Amino acid sequence: MLMKPEHVRRLTELANRGNVEPLISLIIARRAARHLCAEREHDRAYYAKHIKAAKAGLPFTTSKVKALEVEKEARRASRRKNFIAIADWLHRADDYLTIAHGMEAILDVLAVNSVHRDEAAECACKARSTLSGIAFVAGLEDSASTRSGRNQPDFKDGPLFNAYMRQFEQILLDNPDLLPDPFAPGGPFYGVPTYHPQPDGSMARQSAPLVVHDTQGSRIVTRKIEVSK
DSSP: OOOEEEEHHHHHHHHSSOOOOOOHHHHHHHHHHHHHHHHHHHHHHHHHHHHHHHTTTTTTHHHHHHHHHHHHHHHHHHHHHHHHHHHHHHHHHHHHHHHHHHHHHHHTTTTTTGGGHHHHHHHHHHOOOOOHHHISSSOOTHHHHHOOOOOSSSOOOHHHHHHHHHHHHHHHHHGGSOOOTTTSTTTTTTOOOOEEEEESEEEEEEEOOOOEETTEEEEOOOOOOOOOO
């Protein structure tokens, strides 16, 4: 649920006071991240509706469509920046929160179901990070209200999970070599052709590499990009 602007301002004031207890800061961070999640859903519906309505008047509404798309992208970029700022604070505060308040207090604040607490603690231990282990690796944030024996979600979610996910995405965007090539032999997309933009705006196809076996052993043969002549 979206907060009213005055409530957002008040939450920001509390976060910037500098003398707030770490556990209270965690609660504030969760509330801020939850608002960003709600804002994202609101924006998706709002801009989809208004851009569709504006496009009905093309070509006379070209400038209006462009203005809406620019506004949508600006809000998305700002929201992403705020998500990442929350995740950065969570990483900095993780050890101190765990030492000062203990695992049980953090599990309470993250609303982890009592039946999931052993699993959450195990993930936190393996991840060597309490908050990201519970919210991102295990995905058990808010499990007291979203998970039960009869209600198992198909995907991870939660305000802090979304903050960590935006940070994870940004790390991969900034460091594309951290993960192996998914299109290489053994990768999940091996066999799928890739496409490369050309100066004239067209896309050139490149078939997947071949693994060749002969008397000298095995080797990978990279296909050439199929540029039209």
